Amino acid sequence: MSNTRVPPSIEPAAADAVAPCCPPLAERPLTAEEAEVAARMFKALGDPVRLRLFSAVASHEGGEACVCDISDVGVSQPTVSHHLKKLKEAGLLTSERRGTWVHYRVEPSVLAAMGKLLTAAPR
């Protein structure tokens, strides 16, 4: 498999990737493309450190948190930055620099989209 899906990382693709994602997993077999889009999001949450970072941001006041508030997850700060970058690339987080500190925010539509994916079919 060697498909270069490394986007130009100019962020606008991020918001795009989440909204029109896929039907619930139990509704229809996903197509290859749908699966690739959805798998990217699941993969981003498939690491304990990233999951903790994401949860920390999501549960923080206003769904927004400074790096300094969430960087206590047991790994070095460069690693934290690396994971945050990956979450951002996956379209799950957005970042904004407010003076000295950088604030990360959860993209609300992401939770909705992923939640819908895991909706049980009314069978």
Next chain:
Amino acid sequence: MSNTRVPPSIEPAAADAVAPCCPPLAERPLTAEEAEVAARMFKALGDPVRLRLFSAVASHEGGEACVCDISDVGVSQPTVSHHLKKLKEAGLLTSERRGTWVHYRVEPSVLAAMGKLLTAAPR
């Protein structure tokens, strides 16, 4: 190594891992252990092939499908078997041999648990 029809391969960790998982991601920052458990499930769905296999099983009649019905995902059959094994180890699927064919079934509580994880906090 296995001549019995009693499947000894039900790793206790697997069944354990699904039911008592974690609170919604946006409710509280996950602990390290919670994150590890949840990340295992997300990771299992973090591969396009596995996601398609899971979706194919989940959307099949009765939430159950024969390997022969879902093995058309673009990779060789050994690879399909490998991914199904991983999904089974993650506690997302269960397998049962009915004569010649092996049927995989979705563990219903898994969808519920993961759906709950992605529930937006009532903020």
Next chain:
DNA sequence: CGTCTATGTTGACAGCTGTCGAAACAGGTG
């Protein structure tokens, strides 16, 4: 301007992961 704190980037490395071909196993059929 110089320095200090807060983040991000780079380069490198061990370890895991996905993939395949070949072989083994399970069960049905003639």
Next chain:
DNA sequence: CACCTGTTTCGACAGCTGTCAACATAGACG
């Protein structure tokens, strides 16, 4: 019993991933 089909396991390999130390950048402060 021999044979055939469906499924899993084995062994191997390229490529991705997570991690860190060291360095670079951005803004604040004196």
